[in-house]
Amino acid sequence: MTEEETRRKQRARFERLAQVVVDPLHRYLRRRTSADMVEDILSETMLVLWRRIDNVPGLGRGSMPDPEPDPEPGDVLPWCYGVARGCLANARRADGRRLRLVERLVRTQQQLPAGPADHSDLHAALDALGALDREVVQLWAWEGLAPRQIAEATGLTSNAVSVRLHRAKKKLAAQLGRKNAELPGHKRDEGRSGQ
Structure with missing residues (x-):
């Protein structure tokens, strides 16, 4: 049959x-x-x-x-x-x-708080990044992907993703005015050798 x-x-x-x-x-x-x-x-x-x-x-x-x-x-x-x-x-x-x-x-x-949160500064800082850097940051922050997974999604190497992510986070921090902000309880030289 x-x-x-x-x-x-x-x-x-x-x-x-x-x-x-x-x-x-x-x-x-x-x-x-x-x-x-x-x-x-x-x-x-x-x-x-x-x-x-x-x-x-x-x-x-x-x-x-x-x-x-x-x-x-x-x-x-x-x-x-x-x-x-x-x-x-x-x-x-x-x-x-x-x-x-x-x-x-x-x-x-x-x-939830009564008023909507104002994320206009964050969106402006993200818009200041290049399209690929913005995509890398969004995949990392919003989707929770690791650099290896972002590399798979974007076609970049894991190393290139790590470098782009590091640079983009620095740019975002500078744009948002947190470049030199210290977290309470942390010292700037913490974890570095004294030599």
């Missing part, structure tokens, strides 16, 4: 299965979840059934000659209900995660 024939038979088997199970699964899901979630969960269920068409009990393995008999609902529905139940559980877990995320974002938003 060619690959095309196998796909054709698989599709025909799925279509026969869908004719038998779509309406009962739709009713099953309507009784267990909100109306706005039914279609999405039914779609996910049908996708799982498509992927696992060879595992559906009572459907056969596709080796029967055409035309195959339509599946009996009593043979396939219990297994399909189990698949729908699993998809429903996944959707509920995903909904719970989304709800917890929204609640956390709301709490975080309430804890």
Whole structure:
């Protein structure tokens, strides 16, 4: 049997299965979840059934000659209900995660200072850098990439990235007026030998 024939038979088997199970699964899901979630969960269920068409009990393995008999609902529905139940559980877990995320974002938003932070100096300093230096700094600071990873992303060598990053940070510090600012508890000659 060619690959095309196998796909054709698989599709025909799925279509026969869908004719038998779509309406009962739709009713099953309507009784267990909100109306706005039914279609999405039914779609996910049908996708799982498509992927696992060879595992559906009572459907056969596709080796029967055409035309195959339509599946009996009593043979396939219990297994399909189990698949729908699993998809429903996944959707509920995903909904719970989304709800917890929204609640956390709301709490975080309430804890933020009232006014928006003014980063115009930082953006002006970044704009003063060349495009490649700005990209290197942003990949390092915003994306958290190491010089080796930045090199891979930009096509530079790791050494070139390290040099560009060092120079760009010095330029940014000078632009932002922090060139000679000392951190509390640190000495300028700390870590250097006295020789």
